[in-house]
Amino acid sequence: MRLIHAAASPFARKVRVLAAEAGLTPQIQLIDTAVLPIALNERVNALNPLGKVPVLEIDKGEVLFDSRVICEYLDSLHDQPRLIPSEPAARWRALRIAALADGLMDAALLVRYERAVRPAEYQWSEWVEGQMSKVYRALAALESNADELSKMPSIAHISVACALGYLDFRFSEIGWRDNHPELARFQESFAARESMRATIPG
Amino acid sequence: MRLIHAAASPFARKVRVLAAEAGLTPQIQLIDTAVLPIALNERVNALNPLGKVPVLEIDKGEVLFDSRVICEYLDSLHDQPRLIPSEPAARWRALRIAALADGLMDAALLVRYERAVRPAEYQWSEWVEGQMSKVYRALAALESNADELSKMPSIAHISVACALGYLDFRFSEIGWRDNHPELARFQESFAARESMRATIPG
Numbered sequence: 339m340r341l342i343h344a345a346a347s348p349f350a351r352k353v354r355v356l357a358a359e360a361g362l363t364p365q366i367q368l369i370d371t372a373v374l375p376i377a378l379n380e381r382v383n384a385l386n387p388l389g390k391v392p393v394l395e396i397d398k399g400e401v402l403f404d405s406r407v408i409c410e411y412l413d414s415l416h417d418q419p420r421l422i423p424s425e426p427a428a429r430w431r432a433l434r435i436a437a438l439a440d441g442l443m444d445a446a447l448l449v450r451y452e453r454a455v456r457p458a459e460y461q462w463s464e465w466v467e468g469q470m471s472k473v474y475r476a477l478a479a480l481e482s483n484a485d486e487l488s489k490m491p492s493i494a495h496i497s498v499a500c501a502l503g504y505l506d507f508r509f510s511e512i513g514w515r516d517n518h519p520e521l522a523r524f525q526e527s528f529a530a531r532e533s534m535r536a537t538i539p540g
Numbered sequence: 541m542r543l544i545h546a547a548a549s550p551f552a553r554k555v556r557v558l559a560a561e562a563g564l565t566p567q568i569q570l571i572d573t574a575v576l577p578i579a580l581n582e583r584v585n586a587l588n589p590l591g592k593v594p595v596l597e598i599d600k601g602e603v604l605f606d607s608r609v610i611c612e613y614l615d616s617l618h619d620q621p622r623l624i625p626s627e628p629a630a631r632w633r634a635l636r637i638a639a640l641a642d643g644l645m646d647a648a649l650l651v652r653y654e655r656a657v658r659p660a661e662y663q664w665s666e667w668v669e670g671q672m673s674k675v676y677r678a679l680a681a682l683e684s685n686a687d688e689l690s691k692m693p694s695i696a697h698i699s700v701a702c703a704l705g706y707l708d709f710r711f712s713e714i715g716w717r718d719n720h721p722e723l724a725r726f727q728e729s730f731a732a733r734e735s736m737r738a739t740i741p742g
Contacts, residue, residue, distance in 0.1 A: 376670040387677035388643035400632075404643065406608065407635045414628065426616065430602075433609045441590035441606065462662040468578040475589035 340367045340395040341408075342382060347373075348443045348504035349405040350392040351537045355496045356409050358533035360416040374455060406440070409493060422493045432494040435486050438476050439497035443504055445472040450508050473505075477518055484520035491528075499528045507539045542569045542597040543610075544584060549575075550645045550706035551607040552594040553739045557698045558611050560735035562618040576657060608642070611695060624695045634696040637688050640678050641699035645706055647674035652710050675707075679720055686722035693730075701730045709741045 341357070343350035357363055373379045373391055386393045386403045394402045394411065402408050413422045423429045449469045452461055480498055487495050502525045505514050515522040528534060543559070545552035559565055575581045575593055588595045588605045596604045596613065604610050615624045625631045651671045654663055682700055689697050704727045707716050717724040730736060 374670075375674075376666045378673075383677060387640065387681040388647070388674050389677070390643070402632060402636055404639045407632070407639050410635070411632060430604060430609070430613060433612070434604055437606045437609050438589065441592070445590070456664055456667065460662050460664040460667075462658055464578045465658065465662075468576075471580075472577075472590050475585060475591070479589040 339365055339397060340369055342369045342371055342385060342391055342393040342395070344372050344391050345370060345537075346507070346539050347391050348447070348500045348539075349390075349440075351503065351539065352497055352500045353392045353394070353405050353408050353412070354537045355500060355533040356421055356493065357412050358536060359421055359491055359496065359531075360412055360418060362412055362416060363536075365415075375451060376455060413493075419490065421491065421496065428492075431486060432492045435480070435483060435494035436497040438479060439494070439501040442473055442476040442480075442501045445469040445476070446501075446504055446509060449473075473509075473512075476501075477514055477521065481518040481521050484524055487524045487528075491531075495524075495528055496533075499525060499534060503529065503534070503539065541567055541599060542571055544571045544573055544587060544593055544595040544597070546574050546593050547572060547739075548709070548741050549593050550649070550702045550741075551592075551642075553705065553741065554699055554702045555594045555596070555607050555610050555614070556739045557702060557735040558623055558695065559614050560738060561623055561693055561698065561733075562614055562620060564614055564618060565738075567617075577653060578657060615695075621692065623693065623698065630694075633688060634694045637682070637685060637696035638699040640681060641696070641703040644675055644678040644682075644703045647671040647678070648703075648706055648711060651675075675711075675714075678703075679716055679723065683720040683723050686726055689726045689730075693733075697726075697730055698735075701727060701736060705731065705736070705741065 341353065343354065357366055371379060371382060371391065373382055373389055379389060382391060382393065383389050385395065385401050390404065392403065392405055392408055394408045396402060402411050410422060413420055423432050449466050452466055487498060502514065502521060505512065543555065545556065559568055573581060573584060573593065575584055575591055581591060584593060584595065585591050587597065587603050592606065594607055594610055596610045598604065604613050612624060615622055625634050651668050654668050689700060704723060707714065
């Protein structure tokens with residue numbers, strides 16, 4: 339399999355961390371690229387019309403996206419305990435936390451595009467504030483649900499760790515650890531895993 | 541169950557159509573609201589920190605989001621054929637098409653926010669063009685994969701129909717039917733279903 343990814347993409351990192359936790363890293367060839375909503379990347383577009391990473395090319399030439407679909411696919415390929423729980427109660431709990439982390443990443447990425455891609459004269463502070471308020475509310479909700487992150491690693495842990503890692507990478511100035519001690523404790527432990535250390539953005 | 545939705549949201553429509561196709565409509569109380577990325581909606585925020593619809597309140601007070609998680613949950617509640625196929629090959633085919641449709645909706649929504657929410661002086665044409673190019677590439681890919689939409693209704697059909705319905709609602713000027721005869725044929729048939737007729741945005 340070939341994973342088309344970008345080192346800076348938190349969604350691509352989520353896939354890579356899940357692959358590593360599932361023991362699948364040796365089966366995946368990484369193809370590094372870069373995508374931006376305003377720049378054509380014909381190589382990515384040919385595989386994913388949405389022009390986004392990650393994209394997984396399965397050996398037969400078949401292609402899967404987006405990150406959630408790829409994570410579910412990869413999780414079906416191994417014999418270790420499922421990272422996306424199949425038992426219903428655990429599954430909905432994990433998917434709710436993972437959706438919260440994905441939404442945090444979506445909002446943070448939109449702020450990143452606003453600040454780093456859009457010319458200064460077209461930047462709109464209310465948009466940034468609105469998206470950042472989603473980031474802060476998501477952080478608060480994750481903090482009060484941090485006990486969900488105490489059990490076995492799952493898609494919830496992986497998604498939250500990648501979301502927090504993205505904040506460290508692009509939004510270090512907000513100092514999220516100051517007001518979120520439970521999340522800080524979780525991240526200190528989870529970010530020490532080999533899957534996370536091998537995928538630090540930069 | 542209570543579904544917090546907005547009539548204009550294609551992601552909320554997807555959930556409502558799936559619920560109807562699964563025969564679950566009588567069990568779901570609809571709560572209509574409106575959300576915008578720049579305006580606080582405390583009622584939605586209290587349930588979903590990301591401030592987005594759809595949100596499903598399960599009877600016990602538990603909450604699920606986003607639309608994909610809700611669709612999967614609802615699909616686990618009925619005894620008819622699964623709308624999200626469980627057989628692997630069919631599942632990945634359906635989820636890839638559904639991800640393409642979701643991505644089309646994401647891009648179209650970002651264009652809508654740019655044009656209808658952002659003040660004119662902050663609108664940036666390259667952003668609109670970049671997102672619209674995703675819409676057009678997704679349409680082209682769906683057109684050439686329209687045979688995937690000939691079998692039993694699935695999450696693929698539902699997602700594509702809601703994406704096309706959103707284009708009719710907010711982007712009628714692009715006349716997507718002109719260059720996508722297979723999709724036009726699909727939509728003519730699928731949009732006639734009761735699930736779709738009961739959820740027309742407006």
